[in-house]
Amino acid sequence: xxxxxxxxxxxxxxxxxxxxxxxxxxxxxxxxxxxxxxxxxxxxxxxxxxxxxxxxxxxxxxxxxxxxxxxxxxxxxxxxxxxxxxxxxxxxxxxxxxxxxxxxxxxxxxxxxxxxxxxxxxxxxxxxxxxxxxxxxxxxxxxxxxxxxxxxxxxxxxxxxxxxxxxxxxxxxxxxxxxxxxxxxxxxxxxxxxxxxxxxxxxxxxxxxxxxxxxxxxxxxxxxxxxxxxxxxxxxxxxxxxxx
Ligand code: OAD
Numbered sequence: 001x002x003x004x005x006x007x008x009x010x011x012x013x014x015x016x017x018x019x020x021x022x023x024x025x026x027x028x029x030x031x032x033x034x035x036x037x038x039x040x041x042x043x044x045x046x047x048x049x050x051x052x053x054x055x056x057x058x059x060x061x062x063x064x065x066x067x068x069x070x071x072x073x074x075x076x077x078x079x080x081x082x083x084x085x086x087x088x089x090x091x092x093x094x095x096x097x098x099x100x101x102x103x104x105x106x107x108x109x110x111x112x113x114x115x116x117x118x119x120x121x122x123x124x125x126x127x128x129x130x131x132x133x134x135x136x137x138x139x140x141x142x143x144x145x146x147x148x149x150x151x152x153x154x155x156x157x158x159x160x161x162x163x164x165x166x167x168x169x170x171x172x173x174x175x176x177x178x179x180x181x182x183x184x185x186x187x188x189x190x191x192x193x194x195x196x197x198x199x200x201x202x203x204x205x206x207x208x209x210x211x212x213x214x215x216x217x218x219x220x221x222x223x224x225x226x227x228x229x230x231x232x233x234x235x236x237x238x239x240x241x242x243x244x
Pocket of ligand 1: 021022023027030033037051119159160162186187188189212213214231243
C-alpha cells in the first residue's frame with residue numbers, strides 16, 4: 001500500500017493525533033454497522049422502534065431484548081487489527097485522543113487508553129429516571145430491572161436519538177479536534193451529528209485530515225487525504241509506513 005510522503009511526514013511530526021471512529025472499525029470484528037445496505041442494523045430495524053427514549057417508554061422489554069442481543073454479539077467479538085493499530089499509534093505519539101461513536105468497548109480491549117465514548121457503552125447500564133449507574137447481574141437478563149434508588153427502569157447507558165451527548169465527552173472531543181495536528185475519521189458514514197462535524201472542526205483548525213473507508217476513493221488535496229480500504233488493512237500498513 002502506498003501513502004503520500006507528505007502524509008507520512010505529517011504523522012511522524014505530529015504531537016497530537018485525534019481519531020474519530022464509527023461502526024466500520026468494528027465491522028471486521030463481526031459486528032454489524034448501522035447503514036450498510038445489506039447487513040446494517042438500520043436496514044433491518046427501525047431506529048424509532050428501538051433507539052429512542054419514547055421507544056423504551058412504549059415497550060421497554062422490546063428495547064431491552066434488542067440491546068441484550070447486541071450485547072451478546074459484542075461480548076463474543078474481539079478487537080481486530082484496526083483497533084490494535086490505533087492502540088499502537090497511541091504509543092507512538094506524545095498525545096493521542098480516540099473519539100468513538102461505538103458502544104462496544106473494543107478500543108479499550110485492544111489497549112487504547114485515552115478513549116472518549118460519545119455514544120456511551122452497551123456494557124454499562126443506568127436508571128432511565130434518575131440516571132444512577134446500575135451494575136447488571138446474571139439474574140437481570142430477562143427484563144429491564146428496577147433501580148434500587150428510585151424504582152425507575154434500568155436501560156443501557158447509550159445515547160439514543162433525541163438525546164444529548166454526555167457533555168464532558170463532547171467538549172473533550174471538540175477540544176481534541178481543535179487542538180490536534182492530524183485528525184483521522186475512520187469507519188463512519190458521518191451521518192450523525194455532532195460527531196459528523198468534528199473533521200470539519202479539525203480542518204478549520206488547520207489539522208491534516210485523513211479519512212479511511214472502503215466507501216471513498218483514494219485521493220489527496222491540501223492537508224486532506226482519503227484512503228480507500230478497510231480499517232484493519234489500511235491502519236497496519238499506515239503505522240508501518242510511518243513508524244516502521
Ligand atoms: P454507519 O453504519 O453509519 O457507517 C459505517 C461506515 O463504516 C460506512 O461509511 C462504511 O462504508 C464504513 N465501513 C464498513 N466497513 C468498514 C471497514 N472494514 N473499515 C472501515 N470502514 C468501514 O456507522 P456510524 O457512522 O458509526 O448512533 O454511525 C453513527 C451512529 O449512527 C452510530 O453511533 C449510531 C448510529 O445510529 C446511535 O445509536 C446514537
